Amino acid sequence: MKNTVRSCGILLLAVAGVGTMSGLSPVWAQDATFVLNSRENGAPSYNPIKSTKVNLGIKLIFDRLVDQDADQSFHGLLATSWESTADGMSWTFKLRPGVKFHDGEPFNAKVIEWWIPKFKGTENAFMADAIDRVVVVDDLTVRFVMKNPDPSLLLNLASSFMGIPSPKAYDALGDKFGVTGAVGSGPFRMESFTIGQQTKLVRNDDYKWASALSKNRGAAKIGRLTLREIGEDSTAFLELKTGGVDMLMGVSSDFQPRIREEKSLKLVVLPGTEVFYMPINTSVAPFTDIKVREAVALAVNQKEIMSGLFGNTGAVANNFLISSLPESKIDPKFNISYNPDLARKLLDEAGWVPAAGGVRAKAGVPLTVKLWTQNGTQFKRVTEVIQAQLKTVGVNAIITIQDPASINAMYRKGIDHQLAVRSYDYTNADILDWFFSGKRLGYPNVSMWNDPKAEILNEKAMKGSRTWEERVTNFKAYHEYVQSQWVYAPIYQPTQAFAFNQTRLSVPDTVRGTRMTVQSIMDVEVK
Amino acid sequence: MFGFLVKRLLLLLPVFLAVSVVIFLIVHLVPGDPVDHLIQIGSTPEQKAALIAKIGLDKPLLVQYGAWFMKVVTGDFGDAIVLRRPVADLIAENLPHSLWLGGLAFVFSTIVGVATGALAAVYKDSWIDRGVMILILLGSTVPSFWLGLLLILVFAVHLGWFPVSGARNWTALVLPVMTIGLQGVALVSRVTRAAMLDIARKDFVLLLHAKGVSRREIQLRHVLRHALLPVVTILSLRVGWIVGGAVTIEFVFARPGLGSLLITALNQRDYPVVQGCLLMLAMAVMLGTLLGDMVQAAMDPRIRENMQ
Numbered sequence: 001m002k003n004t005v006r007s008c009g010i011l012l013l014a015v016a017g018v019g020t021m022s023g024l025s026p027v028w029a030q031d032a033t034f035v036l037n038s039r040e041n042g043a044p045s046y047n048p049i050k051s052t053k054v055n056l057g058i059k060l061i062f063d064r065l066v067d068q069d070a071d072q073s074f075h076g077l078l079a080t081s082w083e084s085t086a087d088g089m090s091w092t093f094k095l096r097p098g099v100k101f102h103d104g105e106p107f108n109a110k111v112i113e114w115w116i117p118k119f120k121g122t123e124n125a126f127m128a129d130a131i132d133r134v135v136v137v138d139d140l141t142v143r144f145v146m147k148n149p150d151p152s153l154l155l156n157l158a159s160s161f162m163g164i165p166s167p168k169a170y171d172a173l174g175d176k177f178g179v180t181g182a183v184g185s186g187p188f189r190m191e192s193f194t195i196g197q198q199t200k201l202v203r204n205d206d207y208k209w210a211s212a213l214s215k216n217r218g219a220a221k222i223g224r225l226t227l228r229e230i231g232e233d234s235t236a237f238l239e240l241k242t243g244g245v246d247m248l249m250g251v252s253s254d255f256q257p258r259i260r261e262e263k264s265l266k267l268v269v270l271p272g273t274e275v276f277y278m279p280i281n282t283s284v285a286p287f288t289d290i291k292v293r294e295a296v297a298l299a300v301n302q303k304e305i306m307s308g309l310f311g312n313t314g315a316v317a318n319n320f321l322i323s324s325l326p327e328s329k330i331d332p333k334f335n336i337s338y339n340p341d342l343a344r345k346l347l348d349e350a351g352w353v354p355a356a357g358g359v360r361a362k363a364g365v366p367l368t369v370k371l372w373t374q375n376g377t378q379f380k381r382v383t384e385v386i387q388a389q390l391k392t393v394g395v396n397a398i399i400t401i402q403d404p405a406s407i408n409a410m411y412r413k414g415i416d417h418q419l420a421v422r423s424y425d426y427t428n429a430d431i432l433d434w435f436f437s438g439k440r441l442g443y444p445n446v447s448m449w450n451d452p453k454a455e456i457l458n459e460k461a462m463k464g465s466r467t468w469e470e471r472v473t474n475f476k477a478y479h480e481y482v483q484s485q486w487v488y489a490p491i492y493q494p495t496q497a498f499a500f501n502q503t504r505l506s507v508p509d510t511v512r513g514t515r516m517t518v519q520s521i522m523d524v525e526v527k
Numbered sequence: 528m529f530g531f532l533v534k535r536l537l538l539l540l541p542v543f544l545a546v547s548v549v550i551f552l553i554v555h556l557v558p559g560d561p562v563d564h565l566i567q568i569g570s571t572p573e574q575k576a577a578l579i580a581k582i583g584l585d586k587p588l589l590v591q592y593g594a595w596f597m598k599v600v601t602g603d604f605g606d607a608i609v610l611r612r613p614v615a616d617l618i619a620e621n622l623p624h625s626l627w628l629g630g631l632a633f634v635f636s637t638i639v640g641v642a643t644g645a646l647a648a649v650y651k652d653s654w655i656d657r658g659v660m661i662l663i664l665l666g667s668t669v670p671s672f673w674l675g676l677l678l679i680l681v682f683a684v685h686l687g688w689f690p691v692s693g694a695r696n697w698t699a700l701v702l703p704v705m706t707i708g709l710q711g712v713a714l715v716s717r718v719t720r721a722a723m724l725d726i727a728r729k730d731f732v733l734l735l736h737a738k739g740v741s742r743r744e745i746q747l748r749h750v751l752r753h754a755l756l757p758v759v760t761i762l763s764l765r766v767g768w769i770v771g772g773a774v775t776i777e778f779v780f781a782r783p784g785l786g787s788l789l790i791t792a793l794n795q796r797d798y799p800v801v802q803g804c805l806l807m808l809a810m811a812v813m814l815g816t817l818l819g820d821m822v823q824a825a826m827d828p829r830i831r832e833n834m835q
Contacts, residue, residue: 042791044564044610052567123566123578179612195610195617196791197694197783230692230781231790234676238684239691405559405796439571 030203030223030526032505035236037250039425041229042196047178048163049115049170052123056249057199057227059518062163062184065093066154067211070271070514072324072427074154077211078107078164078185088149088466095140096209101166102189109136114167116144124161148463151471155428185209187220187522201225213512214522221525240265240499246526247500247507249516253310254377259499266502269495270511271324274425275317276382276491279435279446281418286367290486291350296369296419297336297489298343299393300386305492309381317490319483320432327429327475334483336490343393352394360394371397373421374404382491383421412442420446421491427514429475433462436482447487457481503527531824535817542813547599550805551592554798560584561608564795582608595802604803609795614803617788622770622807624694625777625784628703629769635708637762640715641751644758647716648723649746659716666713675706675779692781703780707772711765718761722754729753756826763819767812 040055048054048062065079076082079093099107113136119128130150135143144153156162169183182190187210188201203220210217228245230236237255239245241262251259251267259267278300286292302316318335321328347353347360347367355361359368371390373383380401387397397419402410410416424431434440437458438450457478465471482488498516500507506525513519562578579585583594598605604614647659669677682702683691690699726732727750735745774786781787785804792800824830 042795044607044795052565123570123574126567175611194620194783195612196787197781228693228781232779232781235679235692235779235781238679239693242684242687242691244691244693402558403794405563405794406557408563409558409560 030221031226032222032224032247032524032526033226033228033245034247034249035228035230035239035245038229038231038233038236039250041231044195045178046182046190046193046199048161048165048184049118049124050122051161051178054160055199055227055229056517057188057190057193057201058160058163059186060188060201060225060521061182061186061190062165063099063186063209064159064162064164065157067213067519068155068158068427068514069213069512069519070324072326074158075211075213078209079157082154084153086466088151089146091144091146091153092137093142093144095142097140099185099209100206101169101185102183102204103166103169105166105168107164107185108139109142110139111164111167112136112142115164118170127156127159127161149466151465151468152428152430187518188225191224196229198229199227201227210522211519213519215508216522220522222521223526225521240501243501243504245501246504247498249498251497251499252378253313253494253497256313256497257311264501264503265499266507267497267499268507268511268516269313269497270515271322272314272494272496273322273324273427273514274423274494274496275320275322276421276423276494277317277320278386278489278491279420279422280486280488281414281420281446281448282485282487283448283450284415284418286350286352286362286369287418289350291346292352293486295343295346295350295393296390296395297486298339298346299390299395300489300491301338301340301389302491303338304389305382305385309378309385310492310494314495315493317493319490320435320479320488321429322427322493325427325429326472327432327479330476330480330483334480336483336486340393347394354394358391358394359396366396367394368396368398369418370400370416371419371421372400372402372407372410372417374407375401379421379423386421386491408443411446414442414448417446422446429472429479430462432475432478432482433458436487449485449487451485454478454481454485532821535820539813539817543810546809546813547596547806548592550802550809551595552588554801554805555588555591557796559796561796561798564609564797595799599806604806605799607792607797607800609797610792610800614799617800618785618803618807621783621785621788624782625770625773625786628700628707628773628777628782628784629771631700631704632707632711632772633762633765633769635704636711636715636765639708640712641719641755641758643712644716644719645723645746645751647720648727648750648754651724656720659720663713663717666709667717671706671710672775672779674709675703675776678702678706679780692779694782699780699782703773703776703782706776706779710772714761714765715758719751719754719758722757723750726750726753756823759826760819760823763822764816766818767815769815770811771808 036055043053043055045051046058046061048058063078065077067075067077069075078096078099080096082091082093084091095109101107113134116128116131116134119125130146130148131144132147133145135145137143163184166183169181170177173181187204187207189204191200191202193199203223205219207219208217233252233255236248240248256267259265280287280293280296282288306312306314306316315323318337319328319330351362352360352367359366361367371383371387373379383399387399390397435444436447436449436454437445438455441448441450461474461478465474496515504527506527508520508523511520562575565578566575595605606613607617610617643659643662647656650656679691679702682688689701693699732745732750735749770785773784774789777784777786778790785807789801789804792804
């Protein structure tokens with residue numbers, strides 16, 4: 001009897017233990033699990049106003065005033081229409097009626113009046129920096145009175161950092177907003193968030209104000225969505241293959257052929273928003289000589305890298321901006337393309353002549369330079385190929401690989417690096433300001449380029465444009481000048497790819513927005 | 528025994544102090560800082576400097592260390608800079624996952640290691656022995672990262688018995704436990720086998736054979752029992768690694784835990800979190816070693832005599 005009671009006790013404990021470990025979560029027919037792009041892993045918070053690193057979830061929880069499509073056009077989301085004055089000093093937005101936050105609070109002009117000043121003093125202040133004040137015209141109309149014209153205002157308003165939180169929840173949660181709770185008006189509510197692991201979202205059944213970029217303007221078709229963070233690419237791929245997850249939001253080029261081989265999986269390749277490039281430190285010898293800079297830039301064989309390392313997917317980069325941006329359409333004479341013969345000629349002219357071992361030398365000093373990159377398979381491979389390409393024109397490059405945080409700190413010193421292989425992922429021409437402004441020497445201006453003419457062109461592009469067209473023209477001029485000074489070498493524009501299990505999900509054929517995000521997720525169905 | 532325990536605990540204090548200094552210095556001397564993850568890439572150096580001052584990272588290292596250490600001794604690990612939460616909360620959320628994983632791996636390696644080691648000793652030079660030796664060789668040399676992926680391929684992808692990753696239910700624990708545990712199996716098995724073969728050559732075992740005691744009884748009741756002392760010594764030394772051994776495995780299997788937290792914090796140079804995690808791991812090893820010493824003392828009268 002005693003033994004029987006003990007056995008029953010153990011059995012009950014075991015059942016309770018298993019139950020606890022499994023979480024006894026209910027099974028939902030419309031459950032889906034997506035693996036975030038590894039670039040987004042480790043986002044510490046879902047606070048759009050204060051976070052500097054966010055993931056896909058932020059666009060699912062928070063709505064913005066406007067949405068941006070892949071062709072850079074803007075579409076209303078919480079704003080139904082907008083207009084600006086000819087001088088760009090005033091913008092008026094009509095707001096969507098009937099919108100409620102997840103906590104039941106109404107969305108109206110008062111919310112915007114509360115929201116914009118919240119950016120002041122935060123790291124995202126630049127998003128609303130040009131807005132002097134918000135005037136409430138009526139319950140559903142607001143006017144932004146500008147400090148200066150800002151043609152990129154709509155672009156900023158479409159950004160993840162300009163998701164609009166519920167004022168009541170934001171003020172109540174304080175610093176914990178985005179961590180223990182996040183309340184927006186988006187198609188999903190945050191159920192739980194474990195930093196570095198996963199975010200669980202639940203459909204907002206009241207949602208009926210999706211932008212025109214989604215076919216489904218009502219509640220999302222996915223009931224519960226789990227966003228997982230998996231750092232190891234192999235693990236993420238195997239999860240997709242075995243049905244453990246339904247979609248990978250990012251697929252590296254290594255795994256794309258393997259996904260294509262699987263009948264149950266579908267790979268979708270979209271135009272990229274990333275550019276690989278090689279900054280040249282213009283402040284240290286031998287790259288203080290523009291001819292040497294030009295020579296190393298011309299020694300980079302972009303086509304070979306694209307075909308040899310990336311299976312001819314994506315596009316070669318001949319200038320600094322992604323091809324979909326109008327500011328990338330510069331005068332072709334400024335584009336940078338592989339030309340090894342001219343590279344050799346320029347090195348000869350600069351006094352670096354062929355010497356023993358195939359490495360050029362000047363006054364007995366060999367042309368040996370430092371070539372840095374961050375860890376990661378793609379960076380390592382691209383850097384190794386560039387090392388080999390530089391060798392063909394007589395430049396001996398010594399590779400150093402560091403983790404991103406370390407290498408950025410090392411760039412800041414400004415004098416230790418010479419060449420580097422880097423990439424950025426961004427869809428606005430003001431990346432030129434970030435990476436080449438004299439105000440940001442070392443990092444992110446790894447080229448250490450501080451040129452008076454460039455600063456004038458930069459200022460004009462950043463702050464001297466009243467309209468979008470003017471901004472494009474000004475940025476083109478700045479871009480062309482950057483190109484003419486050989487401060488970097490363009491390398492490659494990767495595609496962006498996502499993959500999903502087509503036996504589980506139905507995904508729209510055309511992906512709207514700049515990438516696979518909320519606009520298309522609204523139309524994703526669980527089969 | 529009590530005096531010995533007190534003496535060892537007091538000895539841990541300078542070790543703890545030294546460990547805290549080393550951890551703090553390593554974390555702060557590595558290039559990079561958490562502010563890079565708080566500011567937008569386009570921020571000016573002035574904006575960055577202001578943030579550094581606000582967080583207190585502009586103060587001399589000694590001052591920063593002193594402030595941190597004084598908090599730690601009161602049980603306050605401070606607040607995460609990038610992750611924006613109390614470090615103690617983050618550790619409390621993640622530690623149970625690591626303890627589950629490491630604890631089960633410990634149990635697995637003990638049971639399987641003793642069993643295979645004993646079998647190899649009893650059937651020395653047979654195919655069983657050779658099989659166990661191969662297991663020991665593989666377990667000792669194969670990197671756990673690679674072993675984890677291999678187990679995923681076999682048991683999750685091809686056989687479909689277990690999930691690839693995550694912590695959704697108890698089945699997700701099986702492969703990471705095996706991955707960590709197999710290395711422990713190799714060690715325990717090797718020590719068990721060697722100890723049993725050593726004991727088997729002792730005079731009292733020959734006497735038992737001469738008295739006609741069955742081979743099975745000699746091996747199980749006498750040889751294995753006496754051989755367990757070095758095994759327990761090894762196991763006790765591994766107790767501290769219950770938490771620390773899972774760092775890379777948590778990453779491969781995308782599991783929550785102290786290791787995953789450490790990697791996330793390390794990538795963002797979130798100093799207080801990295802320091803807190805490393806200190807927890809170091810304390811686990813220190814306390815595990817102490818526990819090992821106590822277990823040995825409890826099992827071996829000679830050690831107790833030495834203490835006295």
